[in-house]
Amino acid sequence: GAGVSQSPSNKVTEKGKDVELRCDPISGHTALYWYRQSLGQGLEFLIYFQGNSAPDKSGLPSDRFSAERTGGSVSTLTIQRTQQEDSAVYLCASSFFPNNEQFFGPGTRLTVL
Amino acid sequence: QKEVEQDPGPLSVPEGAIVSLNCTYSNSAFQYFMWYRQYSRKGPELLMYTYSSGNKEDGRFTAQVDKSSKYISLFIRDSQPSDSATYLCALLDNAGNMLTFGGGTRLMVKP
Numbered sequence: 383g384a385g386v387s388q389s390p391s392n393k394v395t396e397k398g399k400d401v402e403l404r405c406d407p408i409s410g411h412t413a414l415y416w417y418r419q420s421l422g423q424g425l426e427f428l429i430y431f432q433g434n435s436a437p438d439k440s441g442l443p444s445d446r447f448s449a450e451r452t453g454g455s456v457s458t459l460t461i462q463r464t465q466q467e468d469s470a471v472y473l474c475a476s477s478f479f480p481n482n483e484q485f486f487g488p489g490t491r492l493t494v495l
Numbered sequence: 496q497k498e499v500e501q502d503p504g505p506l507s508v509p510e511g512a513i514v515s516l517n518c519t520y521s522n523s524a525f526q527y528f529m530w531y532r533q534y535s536r537k538g539p540e541l542l543m544y545t546y547s548s549g550n551k552e553d554g555r556f557t558a559q560v561d562k563s564s565k566y567i568s569l570f571i572r573d574s575q576p577s578d579s580a581t582y583l584c585a586l587l588d589n590a591g592n593m594l595t596f597g598g599g600t601r602l603m604v605k606p
Contacts, residue, residue, distance in 0.1 A: 386538075415593065425539075425583065427593035438592045473538055475594075481527055481587060484594060486538040 384408065386487035388474050394493045395464055403459045403490045407476030414457050415477075415484060416449060420470035428472075431457065432480060464494045498522055501584055501597030510606050514571040518584035518597045521565065525595070527587035528560050530569045532580045533599070539583055543569065574604045 387406040395401050407414050416428040427441040431451040442448075446464075451457040461468055471491050475484040501518045508514055516530075527546045531539035543558040545551045551558045559568040567586075571578055581601045585594040 417594075424598045425585075425594075425596040427595075430592045441593065480592070481589070483529065483541055483544045484585075485541060486531075488538045491536075 386474055386476055386485055388472075388487040388490050390490060391488065392491045392493075394495065396495050397466060398463055400460065400462045401464055401492065403461075403472050403492070405457045405459070405474030405476075405487060407455065407457070407474070408485060410478065411476035411485075412454070412479050413477045413482070413484075414451055415475040416457070416459050417473045417475065417486075418470045419473055419489070425473070428459070461492075464492075466494050468492060469494045496521065497598075498595050499584060499586055499597040502600055503598055505601040505603055507603045507605060508574055510574060510576060510604055512574050512604070514574050514578070514602060514604075516569045516571075516582050516584075516600050516602070518567050518586075519565055520567070520586055520595075522586075522588070522595075523562075523565065524588040525586040526589055528558070528567050529585040529587070529594070530556075530558055531583040531585060532578075533583060534580045539585075542582075571602075574602075576604050576606050578602060578604050 389404045414431045419425045430438040446462045449459045471489040473489045475486045477484045530543040533539045548562045555572045557570040581599040583599045584597040
């Protein structure tokens with residue numbers, strides 16, 4: 383079956399621009415997670431969605447970052463006024479429900495010039 | 496001190512060797528343990544998932560958890576050049592909201 387998909391695979395933007403990253407989770411998975419992977423920081427949690435509950439935004443690094451999940455499926459991570467330190471690989475994962483195995487997508491590599 | 500410690504390597508072994516990869520953690524709230532393999536410029540691929548102390552085997556891979564020592568291991572038997580990748584341990588607490596990752600160990604298996 384289809385795994386987690388993410389788009390775009392690569393995104394190059396200029397400092398100050400807004401970007402949107404998309405995640406399509408595995409069909410039927412109720413939990414969706416965003417992580418960020420950078421050279422200096424490793425893999426860090428950003429935000430978590432579970433069903434219709436309010437998302438856990440505790441990992442978002444600043445108020446320039448936001449995410450939404452529509453219809454309990456597709457999610458979009460938005461970064462406003464991008465900065466060079468936002469350059470990283472943004473990974474999405476989904477699981478059937480919390481405490482289950484999390485399956486990752488291929489990631490979006492974001493480069494802010 | 497990080498919540499999850501993992502030797503970054505690189506770990507270089509000859510083909511056919513048994514590989515041992517390890518993580519230590521400090522928070523006893525972690526109850527679920529996963530190992531991921533990540534090839535360069537790819538997303539992490541789930542290898543093993545365990546939630547109790549002891550061993551779990553899947554093909555050439557064995558995951559071992561010792562909750563009393565807060566120590567987890569992944570063993571790879573008969574290692575192959577295709578096993579060359581970065582291996583990440585990832586831990587989950589009962590709230591299940593997020594994985595806490597080790598920094599990853601880079602493994603190189605030489606033919």
